[in-house]
Each structure stands twice: as structure tokens, then as C-alpha cells.
Amino acid sequence: MIIGVLKEIKADENRVGLTPGGARALTGMGHKVLVEAGAGVGSGFPDSEYAAFGAVIEADKRRIAAQADLIVKVKEPLPEEYDLFRPGQILYTYLHLAPAKELTEALLRQGVIGIAYETVQIADNSLPLLVPMSEVAGRMATQIGAHCLEKAHGGRGVLLGGVPGVLPAHVVVVGGGTVGQNAAQIAVGMGAHVTILDVSAARLRYLDEIYQGRLETLMSNEHNLAEQVADADLLIGAVLIPGARAPKLVTETMVKTMKPGSVIVDVAIDQGGSIETIDRITTHSNPTYDKHGVIHYAVANMPGAVPRTSTFALTNVTLPYLLRIAKHGLESALRDDLALQRGVNTYEGKLTYEAVAASTGLPYTNLHDILGF
Numbered sequence: 001m002i003i004g005v006l007k008e009i010k011a012d013e014n015r016v017g018l019t020p021g022g023a024r025a026l027t028g029m030g031h032k033v034l035v036e037a038g039a040g041v042g043s044g045f046p047d048s049e050y051a052a053f054g055a056v057i058e059a060d061k062r063r064i065a066a067q068a069d070l071i072v073k074v075k076e077p078l079p080e081e082y083d084l085f086r087p088g089q090i091l092y093t094y095l096h097l098a099p100a101k102e103l104t105e106a107l108l109r110q111g112v113i114g115i116a117y118e119t120v121q122i123a124d125n126s127l128p129l130l131v132p133m134s135e136v137a138g139r140m141a142t143q144i145g146a147h148c149l150e151k152a153h154g155g156r157g158v159l160l161g162g163v164p165g166v167l168p169a170h171v172v173v174v175g176g177g178t179v180g181q182n183a184a185q186i187a188v189g190m191g192a193h194v195t196i197l198d199v200s201a202a203r204l205r206y207l208d209e210i211y212q213g214r215l216e217t218l219m220s221n222e223h224n225l226a227e228q229v230a231d232a233d234l235l236i237g238a239v240l241i242p243g244a245r246a247p248k249l250v251t252e253t254m255v256k257t258m259k260p261g262s263v264i265v266d267v268a269i270d271q272g273g274s275i276e277t278i279d280r281i282t283t284h285s286n287p288t289y290d291k292h293g294v295i296h297y298a299v300a301n302m303p304g305a306v307p308r309t310s311t312f313a314l315t316n317v318t319l320p321y322l323l324r325i326a327k328h329g330l331e332s333a334l335r336d337d338l339a340l341q342r343g344v345n346t347y348e349g350k351l352t353y354e355a356v357a358a359s360t361g362l363p364y365t366n367l368h369d370i371l372g373f
Contacts, residue, residue: 004068007039012284014042014307017072020049027054034064043311087111098245098359099272119243120343132313136303138182141265145234148263156261161191175238230257237266237274244355245272252276260293270300
């Protein structure tokens with residue numbers, strides 16, 4: 001198999017879809033790896049490291065795309081990349097198609113087999129290829145929020161952990177999954193007053209047990225949410241519905257009750273966002289805007305700010321699936337792995353992920369009806 005590794009072009013995105021170690025594993029199995037020149041530099045991997053393990057360095061991404069059976073990336077294709085792909089070609093990356101109808105239509109038009117990291121789902125319903133980036137983004141959310149709360153960055157001038165004799169900041173986390181747990185972990189560690197809301201009593205019970213009274217847990221409903229949002233110094237949106245658009249849980253009315261200079265970090269922005277006043281995607285170079293006196297942070301590729309950590313964490317979990325596809329071929333790999341089947345969002349012109357179909361209004365086709373298993 002020929003595997004192509006493209007350089008990310010999303011603003012301030014420095015991760016790469018394959019490490020030199022991954023290239024070594026693939027070339028050692030007899031596969032050909034084509035790496036776009038400079039693809040790994042942002043993560044600290046010079047071209048020479050890839051070349052040392054048998055990868056071919058290619059300056060022209062179109063030459064890579066024309067030859068590759070499978071293209072591995074980190075982020076979803078941008079409009080200028082849509083025409084790189086051809087029918088039957090495998091695209092292995094984060095896709096986040098639910099809020100992106102134009103991208104979904106482009107992949108269908110090009111006949112791409114799109115395997116989305118974020119919807120590969122194992123038997124216990126966890127998302128192994130999403131977890132490491134959720135861990136990074138969750139931890140970053142608190143770190144970034146603390147920074148934005150500083151007066152010089154538009155915040156209300158509150159130290160997250162307070163000092164003796166002065167109350168700490170109130171951090172409210174909406175969603176108790178991987179992102180929320182990691183955000184809470186850092187906030188608790190920094191000495192903040194932390195409240196986490198979730199719709200699952202079992203999840204709240206688990207968080208209560210592991211934190212042993214160091215944070216508050218609340219059932220997520222409109223009343224509790226409104227009260228907590230109004231009191232928050234830092235509000236972190238950490239809601240996820242696998243493969244689907246994030247629900248707008250925090251309304252504009254709620255945001256208007258927040259204290260001047262308070263901060264919102266919405267980690268769910270890459271799935272459309274869970275905060276009603278998050279009406280645009282921002283970048284690492286221009287990450288925030290002020291609305292109703294509240295600082296809003298809405299960067300869709302948060303882990304791209306710490307690319308070396310993120311690339312290692314991501315490829316630790318994506319590489320085994322890639323090796324399986326390369327060794328056995330896609331159809332055989334899919335037949336033997338239900339989790340990988342769930343990762344397929346588009347297949348040669350058909351939309352095969354039901355939640356994306358529901359979000360975009362496009363017709364859905366069951367993958368099993370296409371492949372016959």
C-alpha cells in the first residue's frame with residue numbers, strides 16, 4: 001500500500017498524522033510512505049528523520065495525493081484540498097462532519113472513503129482515537145481559561161486558585177466526559193472551586209468518588225445550568241455526542257448573566273459548539289473575542305498549540321488501525337473490526353454515519369448494505 005502524509009494547512013496547526021516511528025513501522029512491512037516536505041517540522045520531526053526510516057520526501061502534495069492509496073492527516077480537509085482526493089481513496093483523519101455539510105458533500109462528490117478518528121468506537125462505547133486529544137484539550141481549557149482571566153487579556157483579574165484569605169475562581173465544567181474530567185483535574189490541581197455538570201448520574205457518582213469532595217457535581221438541567229453559569233468565573237464547554245453536532249446547552253440569555261470579564265472556553269467548537277454565543281471559530285493567533293462583556297475562546301484545534309505532545313499522543317492510538325488497514329486491506333480490516341466500521345463516515349459517494357446524516361440532512365446508507373457484511 002502507498003500511504004501519503006500531508007502537511008496540515010489549517011491555521012496554526014502543527015501536528016502531523018504520522019511520526020517517523022510510524023513511517024518506520026510501515027516501510028518495515030514493505031509499504032511505501034510518501035511524506036510532504038516539512039509535514040513534521042511543527043512537531044519537531046525534520047524530513048531527514050522520515051527519510052532515515054525509508055519514507056520518500058515529496059515537495060508537491062498533489063503528487064502524493066495522486067499516488068497514495070491512503071492519506072493520513074490530523075484535521076479535516078479545507079476547501080483548497082477538496083480536489084486532491086479521488087474515488088476509492090482512503091482518507092484517515094479527524095473529519096467532524098456533523099457541522100460541515102459543505103465538506104461532507106465534497107467527500108461524497110469525490111468518492112472518498114472517509115474514516116473519522118472521532119467516530120471509531122469500541123465495544124464499551126468509548127472513542128479511543130478521540131480520547132488522547134480530548135485529554136489534551138481538556139487540560140488546556142483550564143490552562144487557557146486561567147490565562148484569559150488575567151486583566152491584561154481582558155479577564156476580570158482573578159487568580160484561579162486564589163490565595164489565603166481570598167476566594168478562588170469558580171470553574172464550571174459542562175460535561176463530565178474525558179474533556180470535562182481532564183479540565184476539572186487541572187482546575188482542582190490549581191486550587192479552583194470546581195463544579196461539573198452532566199446528564200449521567202452514574203458519571204457524576206464516579207467523579208464524586210475519585211475526587212473525594214474536592215469538586216461539586218450537579219445534574220445538568222436548565223435550572224442548575226443557569227445558576228452555575230451566572231456564578232462562573234470560567235465556563236468550560238465539554239459536551240460530546242459522538243459524530244453529531246453538539247447541542248446548544250448554554251443560551252445567550254445565560255451568558256448575559258455572567259460577570260464582566262468572565263471567560264468561556266468551548267472545547268466542543270469543532271462539533272459546532274455548545275455555547276449559543278460562540279458564533280465563530282477562532283485561531284491560536286487570534287483566539288478570543290468579547291461578547292456581552294464575556295471573553296469567548298473558540299479555537300477548533302486546541303491540541304495544535306502543543307503539537308509534539310499531541311502528535312505522539314494521537315499517533316499512539318491511530319497507528320495500530322493504520323497498520324491493520326495496510327496489512328490486510330481496508331475491506332478485510334473492516335470485516336474483522338466493528339470499531340473501525342464505525343469510523344467510516346463516507347464510502348465511495350455514500351454517507352455511512354447516521355448522526356452526520358441527521359445533522360446535515362443528507363441521505364444515509366448503512367455500510368453493511370454496501371459491503372455485504
